[in-house]
Amino acid sequence: MAFDFDYFSPTKVVFGRGAEKRIGELIREFGGSRVLIHYGGKSAVKSGLIDRIKEALDKDGIGHAELGGVVPNPRLSLVYEGINLCREKNIDFILAVGGGSVIDSSKAIGYGLANEGDVWDLFRHVKEAEGCCPVGVVLTIAAAGSETSDSCVITKEDENRKRAYGSNLSRPKFAVMNPELTMTLPDYQTQAGCADIMMHTMERYFTSGGNMELTDAISEGLLRVVMKNAEILHNDPMNYDARAEIMWAGSLSHNTLTGCGNDGGDFSSHMMEHEMGGMFDVTHGAGLTAIWPSWARYCMDSCLERFVKFAQNVMGVSEIGSDRETAEQGIRRMEEFYHRIGMPVNMTELGIAPTDEQIQVMAEETIKAAGGSQGSAKVLNTEDIIKIYHMAK
Amino acid sequence: MAFDFDYFSPTKVVFGRGAEKRIGELIREFGGSRVLIHYGGKSAVKSGLIDRIKEALDKDGIGHAELGGVVPNPRLSLVYEGINLCREKNIDFILAVGGGSVIDSSKAIGYGLANEGDVWDLFRHVKEAEGCCPVGVVLTIAAAGSETSDSCVITKEDENRKRAYGSNLSRPKFAVMNPELTMTLPDYQTQAGCADIMMHTMERYFTSGGNMELTDAISEGLLRVVMKNAEILHNDPMNYDARAEIMWAGSLSHNTLTGCGNDGGDFSSHMMEHEMGGMFDVTHGAGLTAIWPSWARYCMDSCLERFVKFAQNVMGVSEIGSDRETAEQGIRRMEEFYHRIGMPVNMTELGIAPTDEQIQVMAEETIKAAGGSQGSAKVLNTEDIIKIYHMAK
Numbered sequence: 001m002a003f004d005f006d007y008f009s010p011t012k013v014v015f016g017r018g019a020e021k022r023i024g025e026l027i028r029e030f031g032g033s034r035v036l037i038h039y040g041g042k043s044a045v046k047s048g049l050i051d052r053i054k055e056a057l058d059k060d061g062i063g064h065a066e067l068g069g070v071v072p073n074p075r076l077s078l079v080y081e082g083i084n085l086c087r088e089k090n091i092d093f094i095l096a097v098g099g100g101s102v103i104d105s106s107k108a109i110g111y112g113l114a115n116e117g118d119v120w121d122l123f124r125h126v127k128e129a130e131g132c133c134p135v136g137v138v139l140t141i142a143a144a145g146s147e148t149s150d151s152c153v154i155t156k157e158d159e160n161r162k163r164a165y166g167s168n169l170s171r172p173k174f175a176v177m178n179p180e181l182t183m184t185l186p187d188y189q190t191q192a193g194c195a196d197i198m199m200h201t202m203e204r205y206f207t208s209g210g211n212m213e214l215t216d217a218i219s220e221g222l223l224r225v226v227m228k229n230a231e232i233l234h235n236d237p238m239n240y241d242a243r244a245e246i247m248w249a250g251s252l253s254h255n256t257l258t259g260c261g262n263d264g265g266d267f268s269s270h271m272m273e274h275e276m277g278g279m280f281d282v283t284h285g286a287g288l289t290a291i292w293p294s295w296a297r298y299c300m301d302s303c304l305e306r307f308v309k310f311a312q313n314v315m316g317v318s319e320i321g322s323d324r325e326t327a328e329q330g331i332r333r334m335e336e337f338y339h340r341i342g343m344p345v346n347m348t349e350l351g352i353a354p355t356d357e358q359i360q361v362m363a364e365e366t367i368k369a370a371g372g373s374q375g376s377a378k379v380l381n382t383e384d385i386i387k388i389y390h391m392a393k
Numbered sequence: 394m395a396f397d398f399d400y401f402s403p404t405k406v407v408f409g410r411g412a413e414k415r416i417g418e419l420i421r422e423f424g425g426s427r428v429l430i431h432y433g434g435k436s437a438v439k440s441g442l443i444d445r446i447k448e449a450l451d452k453d454g455i456g457h458a459e460l461g462g463v464v465p466n467p468r469l470s471l472v473y474e475g476i477n478l479c480r481e482k483n484i485d486f487i488l489a490v491g492g493g494s495v496i497d498s499s500k501a502i503g504y505g506l507a508n509e510g511d512v513w514d515l516f517r518h519v520k521e522a523e524g525c526c527p528v529g530v531v532l533t534i535a536a537a538g539s540e541t542s543d544s545c546v547i548t549k550e551d552e553n554r555k556r557a558y559g560s561n562l563s564r565p566k567f568a569v570m571n572p573e574l575t576m577t578l579p580d581y582q583t584q585a586g587c588a589d590i591m592m593h594t595m596e597r598y599f600t601s602g603g604n605m606e607l608t609d610a611i612s613e614g615l616l617r618v619v620m621k622n623a624e625i626l627h628n629d630p631m632n633y634d635a636r637a638e639i640m641w642a643g644s645l646s647h648n649t650l651t652g653c654g655n656d657g658g659d660f661s662s663h664m665m666e667h668e669m670g671g672m673f674d675v676t677h678g679a680g681l682t683a684i685w686p687s688w689a690r691y692c693m694d695s696c697l698e699r700f701v702k703f704a705q706n707v708m709g710v711s712e713i714g715s716d717r718e719t720a721e722q723g724i725r726r727m728e729e730f731y732h733r734i735g736m737p738v739n740m741t742e743l744g745i746a747p748t749d750e751q752i753q754v755m756a757e758e759t760i761k762a763a764g765g766s767q768g769s770a771k772v773l774n775t776e777d778i779i780k781i782y783h784m785a786k
Contacts, residue, residue, distance in 0.1 A: 002638075003409070004409025005406075005408050006405065006407050006408070007405070007408065008406070010405075012399065012403075013398075013399065015397060015398050015399070015653070016395075016396070016397025212638060212641065213618045213622070214618045214642055217615065217617065217618050221607070221613070225610050241394060244395045245395075245607050248654070261637070261641070
């Protein structure tokens with residue numbers, strides 16, 4: 001049974017070696033004339049990428065300002081700084097050079113420029129955006145999928161609040177995707193990115209109520225390809241083709257293609273990881289692999305058919321046994337895969353040890369952020385989430 | 394090895410039961426205020442669909458004119474009529490209600506409205522489009538994929554010339570896709586549509602030089618899903634879920650997703666079928682299945698690896714044998730599938746019997762339309778194409 005769905009993924013993807021040379025042409029195509037180059041740490045500068053981009057803009061006669069310093073869990077204070085800078089410099093286009101954090105910070109600045117009042121009001125969900133200054137992307141990390149997605153997650157650091165806002169208005173106009181730009185990423189970050197990419201599809205795969213065969217086939221194929229190429233990169237980080245597979249999978253995994261006809265997805269693992277990330281300093285993708293096996297074992301009886309299909313079509317389980325045994329075997333093989341790429345399968349391996357009180361707080365915050373109960377594969381309440389956190393210790 | 398690629402598929406898809414109720418909102422979202430409702434034969438009127446659409450527009454206060462009469466291989470004369478009507482009525486949005494022919498006719502009218510001079514100059518490739526009046530779609534036939542594609546094929550009937558023009562400018566703003574609207578289609582049209590959908594992916598699959606694993610996985614999954622659901626519809630034409638799978642596959646098969654990282658595709662079967670369609674009155678999808686097995690056998694040695702992969706991952710061939718035997722077995726199973734859904738596997742079954750002279754003309758025209766040689770799986774010249782046509786008799 002297929003649910004009704006909307007699908008809208010208008011971002012123009014320019015994929016391949018040297019693709020960043022085309023940014024001047026792309027910015028003009030989407031109406032930009034004065035650009036903010038927004039980026040994170042020093043690696044984008046040290047690698048010469050920022051200079052190459054400035055040269056390309058200069059050559060095309062496109063004015064630019066720049067703002068670096070975006071950190072993981074991008075901060076509201078820098079968003080405010082970006083908004084002020086853009087107003088001062090009459091910026092009409094924001095070029096994000098980086099991964100999910102830089103792109104999300106750029107989207108938030110875009111919202112701030114196109115809407116009156118405090119941009120945080122969007123993230124507090126007390127008003128809706130009426131516009132967004134156009135954003136383009138030069139992607140340097142394959143993970144978050146923000147280069148084609150409608151979502152934006154910002155942290156208000158003085159209140160330690162991480163909040164999301166989604167709207168088609170913020171979907172990037174273009175995404176320049178050169179797999180070579182991801183080659184210098186440390187293996188742990190590469191693999192955490194692969195885990196995040198997979199989870200964006202898995203969150204949409206484990207649902208109850210309705211699924212399209214075509215969506216399942218795409219999802220299963222994507223997961224198999226990411227697993228294979230994550231292992232290749234674990235041993236051969238400079239492999240261009242493997243980088244290309246992972247990079248393109250990152251965009252398709254989170255542009256909603258892998259959710260068409262489903263009920264919107266489960267996303268409990270993401271919600272639980274967000275709280276772990278808020279309380280402890282963990283890498284998002286690693287936090288996801290630390291929680292998923294426990295989530296899966298807790299929930300599998302509620303949508304056993306999906307877990308069996310996953311075990312067979314993604315994890316290659318062909319052993320004859322009960323459905324529960326097949327499902328468990330699929331989860332176990334995913335744990336083995338996580339270990340092969342150096343990712344944790346529980347919180348101890350992740351390096352955190354929350355107390356009972358901390359687990360209580362994280363569970364309550366998960367439910368609060370979800371606005372009641374949470375999940376589709378199995379609908380979870382606070383008690384369920386406490387149990388899953390304990391299983392994941 | 395992955396080729397560089399651009400991917401741009403901005404069409405907003407609204408999918409599901411009753412989706413056509415949202416057209417007023419969608420037309421407004423994309424700036425339309427006075428709409429041409431463009432459609433084909435009487436079925437859209439008799440079914441009440443055109444009336445429902447008019448009511449929806451009236452309710453939303455959107456003015457409209459209408460123009461029916463689009464035929465398969467849509468004609469330039471009606472395009473001219475549409476352009477004149479739109480100018481007279483100050484139309485700023487074209488709503489195509491139908492399948493590929495109606496959508497292509499709408500795109501051509503859109504080009505005519507936004508460009509000076511004779512619109513046929515685009516199809517003669519003597520100038521490039523600078524704009525296109527926006528087009529939206531209410532899809533009633535799953536086949537051509539024009540609802541998300543950039544392509545447009547028009548026939549200048551007085552010269553019997555069928556010519557294509559492609560540009561991102563013409564990609565529809567939205568596509569309303571309600572699988573229920575395809576349920577009354579005769580089985581032969583449904584199955585010819587499925588064959589066309591599959592061929593849009595197969596033309597991109599059989600290439601030499603480069604492929605992405607992710608693209609292959611998506612393509613193979615799409616083909617398996619279409620084959621399964623085509624057979625379901627052959628016996629149970631009112632099956633909503635099967636209609637939904639086929640309809641969504643039709644859009645994804647031709648929006649370039651299944652060609653990302655490939656070399657652009659082969660498309661020789663399409664080119665040869667176009668000439669058969671020009672000379673004889675054949676249904677496009679049936680013409681494709683009549684030529685493909687002969688094309689495949691003629692070309693398979695030139696990209697045997699792809700034919701083996703296809704046999705194994707799409708056609709389920711697991712027998713042990715030489716690569717040639719595996720490839721041949723895959724082609725044979727495709728012929729068996731075509732027969733199961735009532736499609737021809739050669740020109741005799743298609744009901745045409747071209748003379749040697751006619752074959753000579755068709756082959757020469759194929760090469761002329763290709764502008765030299767043709768193909769990627771194997772590069773074909775006139776002599777090759779003559780041999781394939783003879784094999785397909």
